[in-house]
Amino acid sequence: MGKMNLSETEREELMSIQRSRTMAVGQVRRARLILLLDEGASRAAIMAELHCDSRFITTWQTRFA
Template sequence: MGKMNLSDGERRELMAMQRSRTMAVGQVRRARLILLLDEGASRQAIVDELRCDSRFITTWKTRFASERLAGLSGRHLGLSMTTRQTRFVGYLRSKGLSHCVCYRLRTVLN
């Protein structure tokens, strides 16, 4: 398969994503896919290593080619908060908690 023509910065970022223990599993798999493609791995080798199908490879290869690193993030928006959760997050923000903490608490409440 063709190389992805990664810059040094992109390669470093993808390697960091691949080693991450806190990043979502899907993003780690996508980073590994791009690195394998850049190394010139065959489609069958990628399927065997990542336990994925050809659609997965084609989808993320195309997205990376058009959007580079930004294209590797998922596009699912998730569920919206219930009224109770919205009020609770608003309360937490009024007490000075950051958006990040509020978002994590929101995911726990779901």
């Protein structure tokens, strides 16, 4: 799977969202997805970690890009 090529600012913001205890669960999950994609995680690994399907991954990968 291709990397997202995040800027340092984007990465820091997504990591902040991921650590947040006050953000909506959906936002945290999407932030984690983008970070996993940027790390080069496989689709199967992402689906196992986030308990999602490939449509979720494709949708948010496309929207973020």
